[in-house]
Structures are given as C-alpha cells and as structure tokens.
Amino acid sequence: MDLSSSIANKGAVVGILENSTEGKDLKMARGHERHHSHHGLSIYGKELIRRCGAHCEMCDAQGVKLHIFEVPPIPTEADLGHCIMICQTCLDQIEHPKKTDPHHWRCLTRSMWSTVPAVKVTALAMLQRISRKEDWATELLEQSYLEPEESEWMEELEL
Numbered sequence: 001m002d003l004s005s006s007i008a009n010k011g012a013v014v015g016i017l018e019n020s021t022e023g024k025d026l027k028m029a030r031g032h033e034r035h036h037s038h039h040g041l042s043i044y045g046k047e048l049i050r051r052c053g054a055h056c057e058m059c060d061a062q063g064v065k066l067h068i069f070e071v072p073p074i075p076t077e078a079d080l081g082h083c084i085m086i087c088q089t090c091l092d093q094i095e096h097p098k099k100t101d102p103h104h105w106r107c108l109t110r111s112m113w114s115t116v117p118a119v120k121v122t123a124l125a126m127l128q129r130i131s132r133k134e135d136w137a138t139e140l141l142e143q144s145y146l147e148p149e150e151s152e153w154m155e156e157l158e159l
Contacts, residue, residue: 044068044080056087057119058126059107067091071118073156084118094126094159102134109140117150125159 048068055062066085075082086094093100111123124144131137146154 044078044083047080048083048085051116052085055085056090057084057114057116058086058090058111058123059104060110061087061089064088069094069122071122072158082118084116084122094122097129097159100126100129102130102137105130106136108137112140112144117147117153120146121150121153121157122159124154125157129159 045068049066051057052066054066056064056066064087066087069084069086069091071082071084089104093104105126108123108127111119112127114120114123124141124146127137127141127144131141
C-alpha cells in the first residue's frame with residue numbers, strides 16, 4: 001500500500017491507504033514529516049484499518065483508497081481518537097463545501113450513531129452543513145444524541 005499526504009484546510013489528511021491482497025502495510029511517503037506535525041499518526045494505520053474493517057467510516061465504501069483524516073481541532077500530540085478513515089469522495093466533500101452532494105451523505109443515518117466519537121461528530125457536522133438545504137438532514141439532527149464530551153467537541157469543530 002502507498003501512503004501519501006497533504007494538509008486539508010480544516011483537518012489534516014494524514015495518509016492514503018489502499019486495499020491490497022498482499023497485506024495491509026502502511027509506509028511513509030517521502031517528505032511526510034516535513035509536511036505534518038503529526039507524523040506519529042502513521043503508527044495508528046493498522047489500528048485504524050482494523051477498526052474500520054477497510055471501509056470508509058463515513059459512507060461505508062469498500063475496495064477504495066482510504067485516507068486518514070484528523071478531525072479538528074487537531075491536538076498537539078498525535079491522537080488516534082481524532083482520526084477517521086474516509087474515502088476520497090467523503091474527503092473531497094468535507095474539504096470543499098461547495099462540492100457537497102447531499103445524496104452521497106444519506107449514509108450518515110448509520111455513521112451518526114457510531115461508537116467512535118470522531119466519526120460521530122464528523123457525521124453530525126456534515127449533517128449540520130447539509131441541513132441548510134435538505135430537510136432530511138434536519139430530521140436526522142433532531143434524532144441525534146451526544147455525550148457531554150462530544151457536545152464540547154462539536155462546539156469546537158468547523159468543517
């Protein structure tokens with residue numbers, strides 16, 4: 001598998017993981033440390049793949065490249081709890097609000113109930129964005145439940 005990196009406007013894309021039949025190894029791209037203060041996140045690659053089952057944690061896409069996305073606000077130390085695995089489609093739409101396709105995000109009916117706080121708050125943040133134009137997103141937001149620490153995170157989160 002290849003790992004390449006870039007910095008997202010609001011969160012940090014830490015790497016790309018590609019499904020492989022030869023195993024799931026995570027290799028660092030050249031210059032990664034130069035571009036990211038959280039180069040320590042590479043140690044979480046295998047844990048993230050196990051957690052997500054090689055599926056996008058937002059839309060459940062499988063058999064696609066997955067990106068490690070660090071959910072803002074980004075802590076000073078690398079933190080597995082702030083990382084989610086997402087596909088290119090989800091990443092593009094998170095990073096570029098004008099490209100948001102509401103129909104793609106109907107998948108949030110599942111991810112908004114995730115037991116992984118970073119997935120849950122990201123799903124709810126996307127629902128908030130979509131709810132400005134889509135009634136179904138507003139209805140889902142009304143059904144949501146957040147633990148106190150998740151509520152605090154949502155107040156700080158800007159996607």
